[in-house]
Amino acid sequence: xxxxxxxxxxxxxxxxxxxxxxxxxxxxxxxxxxxxxxxxxxxxxxxxxxxxxxxxxxxxxxxxxxxxxxxxxxxxxxxxxxxxxxxxxxxxxxxxxxxxxxxxxxxxxxxxxxxxxxxxxxxxxxxxxxxxxxxxxxxxxxxxxxxxxxxxxxxxxxxxxxxxxxxxxxxxxxxxxxxxxxxxxxxxxxxxxxxxxxxxxxxxxxxxxxxxxxxxxxxxxxxxxxxxxxxxxxxxxxxxxxxxxxxxxxxxxxxxxxxxxxxxxxxxxxxxxxxxxxxxxxxxxxxxxxxxxxxxxxxxxxxxxxxxxxxxxxxxxxxxxxxxxxxxxxxxxxxxxxxxxxxxxxxxxxxxxxxxxxxxxxxxxxxxxxxxxxxxxxxxxxxxxxxxxxxxxxxxxxxxxxxxxxxxxxxxxxxxxxxxxxxxxxx
Amino acid sequence: xxxxxxxxxxxxxxxxxxxxxxxxxxxxxxxxxxxxxxxxxxxxxxxxxxxxxxxxxxxxxxxxxxxxxxxxxxxxxxxxxxxxxxxxxxxxxxxxxxxxxxxxxxxxxxxxxxxxxxxxxxxxxxxxxxxxxxxxxxxxxxxxxxxxxxxxxxxxxxxxxxxxxxxxxxxxxxxxxxxxxxxxxxxxxxxxxxxxxxxxxxxxxxxxxxxxxxxxxxxxxxxxxxxxxxxxxxxxxxxxxxxxxxxxxxxxxxxxxxxxxxxxxxxxxxxxxxxxxxxxxxxxxxxxxxxxxxxxxxxxxxxxxxxxxxxxxxxxxxxxxxxxxxxxxxxxxxxxxxxxxxxxxxxxxxxxxxxxxxxxxxxxxxxxxxxxxxxxxxxxxxxxxxxxxxxxxxxxxxxxxxxxxxxxxxxxxxxxxxxxxxxxxxx
Numbered sequence: 001x002x003x004x005x006x007x008x009x010x011x012x013x014x015x016x017x018x019x020x021x022x023x024x025x026x027x028x029x030x031x032x033x034x035x036x037x038x039x040x041x042x043x044x045x046x047x048x049x050x051x052x053x054x055x056x057x058x059x060x061x062x063x064x065x066x067x068x069x070x071x072x073x074x075x076x077x078x079x080x081x082x083x084x085x086x087x088x089x090x091x092x093x094x095x096x097x098x099x100x101x102x103x104x105x106x107x108x109x110x111x112x113x114x115x116x117x118x119x120x121x122x123x124x125x126x127x128x129x130x131x132x133x134x135x136x137x138x139x140x141x142x143x144x145x146x147x148x149x150x151x152x153x154x155x156x157x158x159x160x161x162x163x164x165x166x167x168x169x170x171x172x173x174x175x176x177x178x179x180x181x182x183x184x185x186x187x188x189x190x191x192x193x194x195x196x197x198x199x200x201x202x203x204x205x206x207x208x209x210x211x212x213x214x215x216x217x218x219x220x221x222x223x224x225x226x227x228x229x230x231x232x233x234x235x236x237x238x239x240x241x242x243x244x245x246x247x248x249x250x251x252x253x254x255x256x257x258x259x260x261x262x263x264x265x266x267x268x269x270x271x272x273x274x275x276x277x278x279x280x281x282x283x284x285x286x287x288x289x290x291x292x293x294x295x296x297x298x299x300x301x302x303x304x305x306x307x308x309x310x311x312x313x314x315x316x317x318x319x320x321x322x323x324x325x326x327x328x329x330x331x332x333x334x335x336x337x338x339x340x341x342x343x344x345x346x347x348x349x350x351x352x353x354x355x356x357x358x359x360x361x362x363x364x365x366x367x368x369x370x371x372x373x374x375x376x377x378x379x380x381x382x383x384x385x386x387x388x389x390x391x392x393x394x395x396x397x398x399x400x401x402x403x404x405x406x407x408x409x410x411x412x413x414x415x416x417x418x419x420x421x422x423x424x425x426x427x
Numbered sequence: 428x429x430x431x432x433x434x435x436x437x438x439x440x441x442x443x444x445x446x447x448x449x450x451x452x453x454x455x456x457x458x459x460x461x462x463x464x465x466x467x468x469x470x471x472x473x474x475x476x477x478x479x480x481x482x483x484x485x486x487x488x489x490x491x492x493x494x495x496x497x498x499x500x501x502x503x504x505x506x507x508x509x510x511x512x513x514x515x516x517x518x519x520x521x522x523x524x525x526x527x528x529x530x531x532x533x534x535x536x537x538x539x540x541x542x543x544x545x546x547x548x549x550x551x552x553x554x555x556x557x558x559x560x561x562x563x564x565x566x567x568x569x570x571x572x573x574x575x576x577x578x579x580x581x582x583x584x585x586x587x588x589x590x591x592x593x594x595x596x597x598x599x600x601x602x603x604x605x606x607x608x609x610x611x612x613x614x615x616x617x618x619x620x621x622x623x624x625x626x627x628x629x630x631x632x633x634x635x636x637x638x639x640x641x642x643x644x645x646x647x648x649x650x651x652x653x654x655x656x657x658x659x660x661x662x663x664x665x666x667x668x669x670x671x672x673x674x675x676x677x678x679x680x681x682x683x684x685x686x687x688x689x690x691x692x693x694x695x696x697x698x699x700x701x702x703x704x705x706x707x708x709x710x711x712x713x714x715x716x717x718x719x720x721x722x723x724x725x726x727x728x729x730x731x732x733x734x735x736x737x738x739x740x741x742x743x744x745x746x747x748x749x750x751x752x753x754x755x756x757x758x759x760x761x762x763x764x765x766x767x768x769x770x771x772x773x774x775x776x777x778x779x780x781x782x783x784x785x786x787x788x789x790x791x792x793x794x795x796x797x798x799x800x801x802x803x804x805x806x807x808x809x810x811x812x813x814x815x816x817x818x819x820x821x822x823x824x825x826x827x828x829x830x831x832x833x834x835x836x837x838x839x840x841x842x843x844x845x846x847x848x849x850x851x852x853x854x
Binding site for chain 1: 718741754
């Protein structure tokens with residue numbers, strides 16, 4: 001069976017998909033009987049790619065021409081952004097083409113309309129490449145774990161942040177220096193905002209939460225904090241207490257209260273599997289009622305790993321095209337579940353207080369914490385720092401987010417507290 | 428859509444499958460639109476399960492009656508053994524029933540006939556539960572990574588052995604004591620032979636190699652060594668050199684030379700991801716041309732994790748039944764690739780020599796190694812042991828298995844060598 005692929009966007013991933021199909025088409029045909037060929041590509045900047053081998057490929061400059069090409073069976077959307085890709089994907093579906101996309105922003109923001117359109121047209125939608133690159137987390141959640149209630153997902157799902165935090169932790173680099181290094185090594189973009197502010201990870205955890213808990217998730221409800229204010233000192237203090245700092249996307253089943261979906265820097269115990277995920281690697285930890293705990297790791301970005309996920313989706317669709325007329329709906333939720341307000345989530349907390357070294361201050365701080373039902377699990381006190389502020393670091397037992405916020409506001413209002421308290425959540 | 432399931436064998440896994448479907452049928456229906464129900468069970472020893480709730484379930488004592496029950500859409504084979512399950516599965520396929528099985532021995536020994544029968548009858552075959560319990564390694568290899576050439580698989584795929592080795596390493600237990608503890612805690616069977624001799628892991632690596640490299644694999648060609656001769660001292664020496672000892676199943680692409688498939692105790696560097704897989708957990712590391720390196724971890728056995736895999740397969744089949752008439756063949760290899768003879772495989776080696784403390788012996792040993800193209804990467808020498816034999820431990824650079832065997836035979840023939848040299852392969 002011959003499957004004709006059209007690719008919108010010949011950037012890093014698009015080039016990887018062409019490369020994979022050229023290198024491995026025979027392997028794929030031997031394994032599955034499916035013959036893949038890229039028949040058309042839309043890329044406005046194609047003139048800047050004079051070396052690209054166009055043999056057998058029609059080139060369009062406008063993606064809309066690609067989605068009307070009747071010779072394309074599957075549209076692979078690798079454009080980036082939201083507005084134009086949405087128009088492109090919906091037009092492709094209306095034209096009867098199956099769609100594969102790696103566009104996490106599109107799916108997080110406009111996923112419901114796309115899922116519904118695909119279901120109405122009985123067309124397939126492949127989104128594996130949108131989260132954690134080549135790691136098959138979407139397939140695992142939707143298919144392998146379909147018999148489970150998923151209880152919790154914890155993901156290191158932004159390789160840029162993980163690279164930066166690894167370099168800060170292992171080489172004592174400042175955030176700015178680690179970011180510059182990540183950019184130099186190709187692990188961060190020229191404009192890294194979406195990565196370092198947690199926005200990219202938030203898109204991904206929203207997609208995973210929607211699939212795991214079978215509910216639409218509004219991005220506006222997802223609490224997001226990035227790594228751009230993480231200080232090397234806090235990474236060092238956390239290490240002394242037995243933790244590493246990671247940007248973790250968390251999605252959690254809370255029963256009648258609803259679900260949680262959030263992204264923030266998080267202290268992970270050094271003996272937790274997630275702590276060992278270094279540099280640009282990604283990992284997704286899953287806790288389920290039948291499977292128990294499982295984890296998937298691998299490269300979460302890059303041309304070839306992401307192409308692996310795109311082609312996995314293409315072959316799934318191709319095999320289904322061969323054998324059916326209609327596709328099962330990609331997403332079938334009948335009801336929208338509420339997101340637990342962030343203030344009502346529960347966490348453990350790392351707190352770094354900067355106070356003057358004065359008798360009684362510790363008892364005032366611990367008193368305020370106690371009034372807010374926050375108890376302390378461990379603590380270190382350092383020698384006075386340069387500005388005569390004494391760093392005191394504590395880790396709490398599990399507490400409620402809004403109680404913690406109230407306590408920290410009261411503590412930061414104390415005259416002995418010299419700098420806003422640093423608070424980082426902990427697993 | 429209602430899917431009627433018949434289960435042959437109401438042991439640990441069968442009970443887990445019934446439990447999962449009873450607990451989570453609604454969740455599964457919400458996510459997929461598929462309604463699962465267990466309509467029949469075959470279990471000769473059903474009378475010993477008076478507490479089992481038979482509501483809505485026809486009970487057979489003979490599995491052959493189950494496979495002729497026209498009300499069963501999918502047969503789940505959880506019997507154990509090879510001869511009778513083979514008869515059962517082939518009869519089910521001939522009767523037009525899709526089959527799900529967790530039976531690794533059956534698939535490793537008789538897989539080709541079963542795959543071919545399913546393909547001829549255009550029926551589905553689900554085998555996820557046969558390797559690594561709830562971890563979706565079969566789906567990942569067959570579907571998610573279909574665009575890749577798989578270069579190497581390394582698996583901790585026997586939880587019993589991993590539990591025993593973990594206890595030996597972390598608590599200094601002898602093999603016998605760790606085995607007894609594993610039996611007491613339910614991680615080893617009363618007759619643990621198939622686990623500790625590596626036979627169970629060999630079945631699993633044979634299945635993975637067949638799927639990854641798209642070729643039939645004869646069990647007789649798979650080199651197998653178990654953990655039953657591993658001594659606590661060697662685990663300790665390995666640790667001093669920076670390694671942990673694991674039972675690893677290895678499948679490797681060797682190009683024109685063929686493929687490798689083998690199971691043996693293996694030294695894993697402590698900073699390798701596989702080294703952190705402890706106790707009864709399983710893990711499968713995959714190296715591919717496009718994905719790069721990835722790993723899946725989780726519980727590789729047990730009632731509920733294995734039921735998770737069985738039900739994942741059932742839902743896949745149910746969704747396909749809804750939408751097609753025929754199933755793509757499970758296994759499509761046209762050619763059989765040779766297995767590289769074990770003597771031609773390449774490894775690094777841990778060697779523990781027991782010699783008398785006599786001038787010149789070290790130079791004779793290293794001389795024999797050198798003559799066989801084996802060079803030394805690291806070495807420790809211990810104080811003389813109780814029998815006046817001095818333990819000398821070395822780790823080699825990569826060498827050829829048959830050269831190593833020749834060198835060790837020559838070394839063990841030296842009069843100064845008091846005990847057979849312990850050789851363990853290393854990653």
